Amino acid sequence: MTERSIFLLPGDGIGPEIMSEVKALISHMNEKDGANFKTDEGLVGGSAYDAHGQAISDGDMEKALAADAVLFGAVGGPKWDDVPYDVRPEAGLLRLRKDMALFANLRPAICYPALSNSSSLRPEVVEGLDILIVRELTGGVYFGEPKTITDLGNGQKRAIDTQVYETYEIERIAGVAFEMARARGNKVCSMEKRNVMKSGVLWNDVVTATHKAKYDDVELSHMLADAGGMQLVRWPKQFDVIVTDNLFGDMLSDVAAMLTGSLGMLPSASLGAPDEKTGARKALYEPVHGSAPDIAGKGIANPIAMFASFAMCLRYSFNMIAESERLEKAIATVLDSGVRTGDIMSDGCTQITTTQMGEAIRKAYSA
Ligand code: IPM
Ligand code: MG
Secondary structure (H helix, E strand, C coil): CCCEEEEEEEECCCHHHHHHHHHHHHHHHHHHHCCCEEEEECCCCHHHHHHHCCCCCHHHHHHHHHCCEEEEEECCCHHHCCCCHHHCHHHHHHHHHHHCCCCEEEEEEECCHHHCCCCCCCHHHHCCCEEEEEEECCCHHHCEEEEEEEECCCCCEEEEEECCCCHHHHHHHHHHHHHHHHCCCCEEEEEECCCCCHHHHHHHHHHHHHHHHHCCCCEEEEEEHHHHHHHHHHCHHHCCEEEECHHHHHHHHHHHHHHCCCHHHCEEEEECCCCCCCCCCCEEEEECCCCCCCCCCCCCCCCHHHHHHHHHHHHHCCCCHHHHHHHHHHHHHHHHCCEECHHHCCCCCEECCHHHHHHHHHHHHHC
16 A cells, blocks of 8 residues: 555644644554554644744654645644744744645534534534534634834834735635535535725625636525624534635634534644645644643543544545545444543543543454
């Protein structure tokens, strides 16, 4: 089997704990299934800052660019609250997204049957939920210039962030959303704030034009992003694919995550454009949740989103669809069996540790 390279960036907080569970699965697949994954590991976030004063080193950046796929844990924590803005832990993640040109962020929110009682919403609202948020990831207010704080000299300061989108950026993310929809429920809802933002006006125009030109077999609707957030908690099952910009996508995907019972459940894939010659895409896979410094090192973190992110890696980077589905099924089977990490614990279930959850998922995967 051809060699498949994966660059691991466990990061900070619970990142290393949940990553080591997936590492054990990778070793298992190499030994038992001849998967031929070759892994290398680097530092990102606060741990990279501690080692060399940067949120990710140039050397690790090069390895990320050269790998077939990057698996990312989480970054940040109170320890680095006061480090300079340019080298704060999050800067490592943002550099990876920008330098690898990972413009398409896929965030599926699936409510596992066993967890419909863990959501803060009524079970009938979330049972069977399966939506996909397609978030633009390399543009908008995250990267727009100017981005400054200026001292006005009169005791006042002025802060500026710039929301900026060009046609091609909206076209390509809309294209991803429509393609994804065709393989699912065939519906796309585009969210922006065209009632107050010029970038929202352009977003709406370009999504509409892209739809008309190439994807008019897909059902398209538009919502203002605030109303979209409201509809997500009112009746989320009305959605199939949601396409939105970088900042709205950040917020709406946290909302969507919580519908599924816990932030600890949601994976994501960040993809670049297919290479013109090989068709391969640069890709990074990460759980949507953060580094959870409050529970780091206690062995109680939920590794499911990390496993589910690896399942997305198997699907999108290695076209290992059967293995990806097997892993997703293993997660569901383990949840059905009634074991839970603390964040998704409920009456009548058995609470287990990170490692026990990892073992259970690997066992179900090999069964
Ligand atoms: C996310 C995170 C990041 C973001 C942070 C860590 C920079 O919240 O991936 O959703 O805002 O994009
Ligand atoms: Mg976020």
